[in-house]
Amino acid sequence: MPGLISSLKNWDDQRTETFIGNLLRVGVLLAASVVGIGAIIFLHKYGGMASDYRAFHGEPEQFRTIRGIFHEALTFRGRGIIQLGLVLLMATPVARVIFSIWAFAAEKDRMYVFFTVIVLAVLLFSFLGSGI
């Protein structure tokens, strides 16, 4: 197979993609583990209580902001830990975009550094601009 691989002109892209794939997988597994730990604490404490999602109330402040979620998670509240896992999950694609900027810069591809910075700006606007 070496002939096949070296004849692929975008081998650098290939290596970058493999790294990105592993980065995403590690991020997801980490997030799922944190959610799983939170789930055990949450179900142990509230498993017997009634569950009702018929009406929309919106989550309280401590589950809507990064500061609130960290505070809840650090005091070992189950739902806070779950929410922290979900924030880690949401951060995984952001980490991928940040890594892509670095990878395009290493390839000296200024045009794609620019495109990727736009995508990162939109993501940061979503997370920071909406007042989390």
Added chain:
Amino acid sequence: MNTLEFTALVGAGSFVAGLLGALTGLGGGVVLVPLLALFFKVDIRYAIGASLVSVIATSSGAAAAYVKEGFSNIRIGMFLEIATTIGALAGAFLATRIPTTAIAIVFGVMLLYSAYFSRKPRLPNERNLPPNPLATRLKMNGSFPEAGGIRHYNVQNVPAGFSLMFGAGTLSGLLGIGSGAVKVLAMDQAMKIPFKVSTTTSNFMIGVTAAASAGVYLSRGYVDPGLAMPVMLGVLAGSFLGSRILVETETKWLRIIFSVVIAVLGLQMLYHGLTGKI
């Protein structure tokens, strides 16, 4: 129903959705919201928040397997993500402003389209198209390994693909789904990108697109930990298993059954939306 029973049932339902989604290649996200809203009587806003989170999980989880095959094209993906992320932000803001009945109706139409899309016979792309000046400047043309050697492709019609991607992003942000069907339509049909490259690049883009609206949903209080937990873990486990078992002979029937399920859910969402029951 107490919380333990609810968590177990939602987790099991999400597992099946993820499993079928991966086995059929149709994605499990699109059936999650109707499952939660119609069967578990969850408010559609909580359902969308939980589904969006699971979409990030499955896209990122599957990406590792896809990129190793060497089909996805990160330049195409990254350029089009400008359109999908801006669309997703717009969709998420729209979702907080329009009535839930309207969201249900759009969802119903999207489900019916997905069912149609999965049954539609796919014409093979024309090969050896001439290079397109814009796509060439954007360095989108690529190659991938296939039986008999390396196949090169020249990307076409970038503006049309970019516009369709904005629409795909808006639907993703509005409905909390990956909208892979629209993404593949944009790449495979409009931009003439080979189907394998389109589907894997689409999957790659879904996580970033969903992350763009996730921030808005989280800050608006749509992401409930008690609900998102079984949905995310269930779908992730289901799609992980689904991508590992190969049932070549069964897939055709599975696809037919799954697309019928999607169509029925679409009609139900339309009915509930139109009668104001959601």
